Amino acid sequence: MLPRVWAPGAGRVEVVLSDERRALVADGGGWWTHDVDLPHGTDYAFSVDGGDPRPDPRSAWQPRGVHAPSRVFDAMRYTWRSDWAGVDVRGRVLYELHVGTFTAAGTLAAAVEHLNDLVSLGVDVVELLPLAPFDGEFGWGYDGVDPYGVHEVYGGPAALQHFVDEAHARGLGVCLDVVHNHLGPSGNYLSAFGPYFTSTHQTPWGDAVNLDADGSHEVRRWVVGSALRWFTDFHVDALRLDAVHELRDDSDQHVLAQLSDEVAALSASLGRPLALVAETDLNDPVSIAATADGGWGMTGQWADDVHHAIHALVTGERHGYYVDFGSAPTLRKALTGAFVHDGTLSTFRGVPWGAPVPAGTDGHRFVVSVQNHDQVGNRGLGDRPSERLPVGALAVEAALLLLSPFTPMLFMGEEWGARTRWQYFADHPDPELARAVREGRRGEFGGHGWAALYGPDAQIPDPGARSTFEGSRLVRGEIDDPERAALHDWYRLLIALRRSVPELASGDLAATDLTWDGPDDADGPWRGVLVLHRGRARVVLALGDAEAQVTVPDADDLVVAASWGEPVRTSPGVLRVSAPSVTILTPPA
Known part of the structure; x- marks a missing residue:
């Protein structure tokens, strides 16, 4: 590697090696360079106008930390063994x-x-x-x-x-x-x-x-x-x-x-x-x-609005930025248009927000989730939905995500309903910075309405404590629990259906709709039956704890491709389901 750095205001620049300093030459446009090649593994830094040696702004390797010299990394040394043609991420399952x-x-x-x-x-x-x-x-x-x-x-x-x-x-x-x-x-x-x-x-x-x-x-x-x-x-x-x-x-x-x-x-x-x-x-x-x-x-x-619409409806949470979410009509808007706030008033922000998605836009252009690092880790306690929801409700969330017209993304451990919290952690060696981050995190607790959920005496984890980091590691042994294993199998089945049934794989927002048998809104978790329309396919999702009978439009010739729970077909197009449950109806193969 030839040492080269941009320092447009400098009068002198040196590359600092372990045993010497070498002056760089101005190369035009504020660039400075040297004609002596530094081999892979060489430690180096730059000094501007006699100042302290600093890492390369384009450093590829900092083996001794961000304050230490950079180290030359020759990316061409690696011999690639896979012959990879690439992948179009749109519509794929992300993790x-x-x-x-x-x-x-x-x-x-x-x-x-x-x-x-x-x-x-x-x-x-x-x-x-x-x-x-x-x-x-x-x-x-x-x-x-x-x-x-x-x-x-x-x-x-x-x-x-x-x-x-x-x-x-x-x-x-x-x-x-x-x-x-x-x-x-x-x-x-x-x-x-x-x-x-x-x-x-x-x-x-x-x-x-x-x-x-x-x-x-x-x-x-x-x-x-x-x-x-x-x-x-x-x-x-x-x-x-x-x-x-x-x-x-x-x-x-x-x-x-x-x-x-x-x-x-x-x-x-x-x-x-x-x-x-x-x-x-x-x-x-x-x-x-x-x-x-x-x-x-x-x-x-x-498209975070999809997350908010699903999470608020299933959990009943309405604090902070969930204030405008949680109703069945809002979920329908999210599933058919990606943005709930598309020029409408955002109560949380206090101003109109967003713009409509143009007709004909491929739904696969939007990445959606029911868990991700932000939506779990930025909760006051870093608690996952699996800490509060029964596994059947998790199965409903999974179906809404993986059978939606968007590009679905899972968050590590979600597939078995991991109960390990994923908390905000940040190891800052500077004690003053660590203190500021700790106090700032606690200050945010009140600003997002978490006290209403956890109680005013909840202890927000210290971001700098090793226990906060260690407590956020996945515990893979959880999957040995039969209930968790069943959820894992459900995720696998949903992904397989998404791949094999064209209607469920489609990103056509115009061929997506949501109907429901239940209230438009609720003070807490929504209860009733949702029917997600994906072309000719139908996904019947029951929430709550009661048995319900639902008519599924245009479903006379559809077959039950998969279910969480035991649906009973009482007559053509009519299902009796017990909540929480999911029934997926698709055209015959």
Whole structure:
């Protein structure tokens, strides 16, 4: 590797090696370089104008932590064994996991040992929470400071190459969660090199990443380059882009549109599909609109309204951002249009929010879930639905998710109803920072209405305590419980039906509808019978604890393809069901 760094305001730049400093030469455009190649494994750092040595802003390897020198990583040393043609993530079953808590060892190598389990379940794509190096040992990964690197605790960059190769060998795609909207508070040395941030825009983390002010051209290249390398050097199939609404950019071309165009060109060059999936809070279809039409060109985007509509209806929760959710009509709007707030008033935000999804939009462009790292981990106690709901209600949620017209995503352990909490944890070695995070987390407890659910005396876990991290690890022995094993089999069956029945695999929102026999709304958990229409297929979902008889329109010639519970067909088109239960009716094979 030739030492090279962008430092546009510097008068002198040196590369600092273990035993010497070497002056770099100005190379135009604020770049500095040296013509002596550094071999794989060499430790190095950069000093600007005689300042302290700092890690490379494009560091691929930080084996001794984010404050220490970078280490040269030669990605071309790896010999790929899998001949992988790629995967189109739209409509596929995604599986989100956090490397540190997915296994007891908490490494990428250990995660490989469970890839066969995911294949057996029917998963298509594994989505890894952020891997960028951060200060400390454990954390969610959203405080990374080296977006070109892989956290050493997980095994470093070589371990990621091996993981992707092993996943591809099993027919699994890999999606990597990446963060470009901010850097963590500890180990962020970018400002020593150049104008990576701007006070022109503010985000929840302070000054925004500089995408449209002086010097932004190279900052944009730093962002785009960090994304492209995951496709080229690590062979990943998709990137999930964190909170893109905080990428504040008033340029003529938004940085996401630039990224989309460059990824499309790379996909054509590599001859395999590459995807970008945006997490955005805006409920705005601009994210998936073509760049030629002024959109951002994303392959897909998360649609949290679907989660909120299912969760609030099944659990009866109405606090915080669930205030506008929970009714049957709201669930219908979510399942047929992705966005509940599509220009309507958001009571939680206090303003109208969102825009409608254009007619004809493929439902597979929206990634939905009933559990994910945010919706579990950002609860006050990190409790999963399985801690409060009977297993039959979990089966109903699973059917609404996996038989929807969207791209479904599972959260690790969901498939067997894991009862381990997944809490917010962040290991900050700086005691003042750890204190601030701890107090901030407790302050959020009151702001989202969690006290109404847990009680005012609930003890919010300390994010910096190792027990909070350890208590969030999956306990795989849970699946030995017969009830949990039955739920696991149910997930496998639903995924198999989604693959084998065209109506259930379709992303056609116009061919989706929801009817119900029960109240429109309820003060608590909704009780009654829902019928999800998917083309000619029907999914009958009963909630509560009573027996009900329901007429299923146009179902005379349909067969019961699968059920949770024991439905009884009393006459053509009429079912007697006991709640909670799910009955799936499909055309004969």
